[in-house]
Structure formats: C-alpha cells, structure tokens
Amino acid sequence: MAKLWLSVLGPLFSLAILVTGGGFFTSFVSVALYNRDVSETIIGNIHACYFAGLIAGCLVLEKLIIRVGHIQSFAVFAFTTAVTILAQGIYFDSFFWGALRFIAGVCLAGVYIVIESWLLDRSSMVTRGRVLAVYLIAYYGAQAFGQIFFDWIDVDSNGPYFTASLIAALSVIPVFITQEKNPMKEDLTDEQSLFALYQKSPLGMIGSFFSGIILGSIFAFIPNVALELDLRISLFMGLTILGGTLWQWPIGKLSDKMDRQKLLIALSFLVLLPTFGLKLLDEISFVPYILAFILGGLTFTIYPLSVALVCDRVKQKGMTHIAGVLLLAYSIGATIGPLVASWIIAFLGASGLYYFIGVNALFLGLFGIKTLPKAFSDQKNNEEPSILEENF
Structure with missing residues (x-):
C-alpha cells in the first residue's frame, strides 16, 4: 500500500497546489466583475465560458495527453492557465475575459484527466475507492484553503492575478520531480x-x-x-x-x-x-x-x-x-x-x-x-x- 501512495503523491500535490490558486481565482473573478459594475448576466456568461471550456477539453485533449505524456501535458496545461490569469490582469474586456476563461476551462479539463487517469492507472479494484477519496480530499481541501487569500490580498490590486498565476506555475514542480514514470501508452x-x-x-x-x-x-x-x-x-x-x-x-x-x-x-x-x-x-x-x-x-x-x-x-x-x-x-x-x-x-x-x-x-x-x-x-x-x- 505504501508503494501505491508514493506512486500518486506527485500528481496529488501538483493538483492541490493548482486548485489552491484556481479555486481562489474563480471566486475572485466574480468579485472583480462585481467591483467593475458588470451585470449579473455578463458575470454568468463569463463563468459559463469556463464550463464550456471544461466540456471542450474533455472532448479534444485525450489524444494529446496520450501522445505527449501525462507529466508534459500537465506542465502545458498549468503554464497556459497561468498565462490566462496574467492576461486577465493586463486588460479588461468582457469578451476577452470570456475567451480566457474558456481556455482556462480547457486546461483544467486536461489537468483533471491527467490526474484522474494517473490515479486510476495506479490503483486497482481493492484500492480505487480510497485513492479517489484522497484525490477529492486534496481537491476540496485545496479549494477551501484558497479562499484564505481573500484575507491576505487586496482584491482591488493586481495581487490576485500575480498570486494565482504564480501558484499555477509552481504546481508543475511536484509532478516533474516525481520518480514515477508516465502511465503507459x-x-x-x-x-x-x-x-x-x-x-x-x-x-x-x-x-x-x-x-x-x-x-x-x-x-x-x-x-x-x-x-x-x-x-x-x-x-x-x-x-x-x-x-x-x-x-x-x-x-x-x-x-x-x-x-x-x-x-x-x-x-x-x-x-x-x-x-x-x-x-x-x-x-x-x-x-x-x-x-x-x-x-x-x-x-x-x-x-x-x-x-x-x-x-x-x-x-x-x-x-x-x-x-x-x-x-x-x-x-x-x-x-x-x-x-x-x-x-x-x-x-x-x-x-x-x-x-x-x-x-x-x-x-x-x-x-x-x-x-x-x-x-x-x-x-x-x-x-x-x-x-x-x-x-x-
């Protein structure tokens, strides 16, 4: 059992780091739009773009992940997410933000596919329930922890963009230094x-x-x-x-x-x-x-x-x-x-x-x-x- 947990430690840590920043930034997007006096309809549409990207990512990223490899794919998705966050801090336009949230949704779909398939590949019928349980504990725990940044960062500054982007970039480290190989082709x-x-x-x-x-x-x-x-x-x-x-x-x-x-x-x-x-x-x-x-x-x-x-x-x-x-x-x-x-x-x-x-x-x-x-x-x-x- 110890060997199993060691084999999934890297991707779980990477997921937790990425979701910490991502969970905070998703909540921050609503706050930022509200502070700009954007209508509820437009706020809803921008969030809908994220979910549309999530669906699109599920449809198109599988072959890329299999061809490139899980570790390399995670790096691409995490860094692209970081870029979209920084771009939102540089320029505001509702259509531009909607497009960036769509791209972020595609990337997050790729991250979830990478992590979940990695865990499913390493686990078996007698361990899968606990492995998925730890996965979701890491996910929801990181999501909740990310909300703490609202107490530390001025939401009217560029701090949220820089912080969330930096966290997304740092999430690559655990999965890259893991000694585990990519799941099999x-x-x-x-x-x-x-x-x-x-x-x-x-x-x-x-x-x-x-x-x-x-x-x-x-x-x-x-x-x-x-x-x-x-x-x-x-x-x-x-x-x-x-x-x-x-x-x-x-x-x-x-x-x-x-x-x-x-x-x-x-x-x-x-x-x-x-x-x-x-x-x-x-x-x-x-x-x-x-x-x-x-x-x-x-x-x-x-x-x-x-x-x-x-x-x-x-x-x-x-x-x-x-x-x-x-x-x-x-x-x-x-x-x-x-x-x-x-x-x-x-x-x-x-x-x-x-x-x-x-x-x-x-x-x-x-x-x-x-x-x-x-x-x-x-x-x-x-x-x-x-x-x-x-x-x-």
Whole structure:
C-alpha cells in the first residue's frame, strides 16, 4: 500500500497546489466583475465560458495527453492557465475575459484527466475507492484553503492575478520531480467507447452525470438557501464542503470492502433525508447546519463512487480515455443542473433547490435498482488486478 501512495503523491500535490490558486481565482473573478459594475448576466456568461471550456477539453485533449505524456501535458496545461490569469490582469474586456476563461476551462479539463487517469492507472479494484477519496480530499481541501487569500490580498490590486498565476506555475514542480514514470501508452478500443462504457456500467455513467447536476446546483444556489433561511452563508457553505471532504475517506474505504453499486444506491436514497429535512426542520436554529454537513458528505461522494464503479467493469487499460468520458458526463451535468435548478427556484423560491436535488438523487437510486440484475450478471468480468495490488 505504501508503494501505491508514493506512486500518486506527485500528481496529488501538483493538483492541490493548482486548485489552491484556481479555486481562489474563480471566486475572485466574480468579485472583480462585481467591483467593475458588470451585470449579473455578463458575470454568468463569463463563468459559463469556463464550463464550456471544461466540456471542450474533455472532448479534444485525450489524444494529446496520450501522445505527449501525462507529466508534459500537465506542465502545458498549468503554464497556459497561468498565462490566462496574467492576461486577465493586463486588460479588461468582457469578451476577452470570456475567451480566457474558456481556455482556462480547457486546461483544467486536461489537468483533471491527467490526474484522474494517473490515479486510476495506479490503483486497482481493492484500492480505487480510497485513492479517489484522497484525490477529492486534496481537491476540496485545496479549494477551501484558497479562499484564505481573500484575507491576505487586496482584491482591488493586481495581487490576485500575480498570486494565482504564480501558484499555477509552481504546481508543475511536484509532478516533474516525481520518480514515477508516465502511465503507459494506450490505444482506444471498442471496449472504451462511450456506448461500451455505458453498457458495462450504466449506473456509473449515469451517476457521473447526475453528480454534476447535483453538485453544480449546490455550488450555484446553496448561498441563496442560506439567505432564505437567514443563516450565515460562509458557515452553511463551509459545512457543506467540509462534509463532502471528510466523508470521502470513510465512504471510499467502505466502497473497497463492499459492492460499490449497492453503496451508491444507498447513498442516493439517503440524500433525501437532508434535502427534505432542510425544508421540514429549517426553523430549528442549528439543524440546517447539521443537515448541510450531511448533504455535502452524501452528494460529494457520488462522483468518485461512480468513477470507481465504471473502472471496476473494464480492464486495467485506457484510463485516460475513461477519465475523460466520465469527466465529460460530470461537466455536462454541472452545466445543465444550475440552469434547470434556476427555473425551479424561480417558481418555488430557494427551497426549490431541496426538491431538485432530492428528485435527482431519487431517480439515480431507482435507476441503480433497475440495473442491479445486470450488475450481478457482469460481476465475474471485472478488471485485471493491478501490479500494485500485490502490495496491498
């Protein structure tokens, strides 16, 4: 097991550094635009450009990563991200910023594909849950830590641009000094096509998509819920992310010891408790904060479980393509989710978010039950053991 962790330490550190700066800068973009008296519509469009870039990156970067190599690709994506951040500090125009955020989205998609495929390549069926758990702990932890820079840097200066750009450039160091080699070269086979992956693990693919819908909606509208309930926005959102971070390890460890499909179904149904609890018990002062923590823990673990579930059903190869397909499904969901949720909230108020999340989780759970017979029939066709499994 120690050999496994050493093999993924470099990419995890690089990811954490990059997300620290990226998480801060994404939040800063909204602040900078607000301070320039830019309309909410334009702010939303600029952020939409980032997500459009994320989707585009999932579609076009796989072959580049396989051809160039994971380490070299990470360096290209990180340095390009740094350049886009600096460029935003040099000149302001809403269309120019939108284009730069699109490029940043493409680069971040490449980073996620590189890191996730690296981790999936190094892990096996008996370790994948914990490896993905540590990956997301690093991701969400770095994202939360990045917000501290708001207390250290004057947002009306060029400091945020220089700081975020410098952090993006520094993120290359851990992955470059690692003694681990690039994941093996791979060729796309029919077994790894989008349709084939869905055939092998319908719940894993649909789970990735619905995870995007749910988390995209949470990040977009949880502050509105806090305002409606007259709660502290920072504490309510912070506890949601904290729950999502702290639950990763126990859920990941549990998924390595039991059937992942059953666990994912159970988590989907359990999401109904905090969502409807927030509506029914919102008048009890401390309860919404507790439910926010539980909601984060349950919803943030859907994606890693879905990824592990798909990878359990395929052979230990082609992980770059598989990571790209799953990230694409998540990104599409994260784009659609806030749009649909906004319509529901327009009719029902901020509480409509509870119902939206609950209904999506319910559908995912019911879909999982429907696919259980197929999962049992395919149980014997799981992946080949990883070389590192011997050290587990």
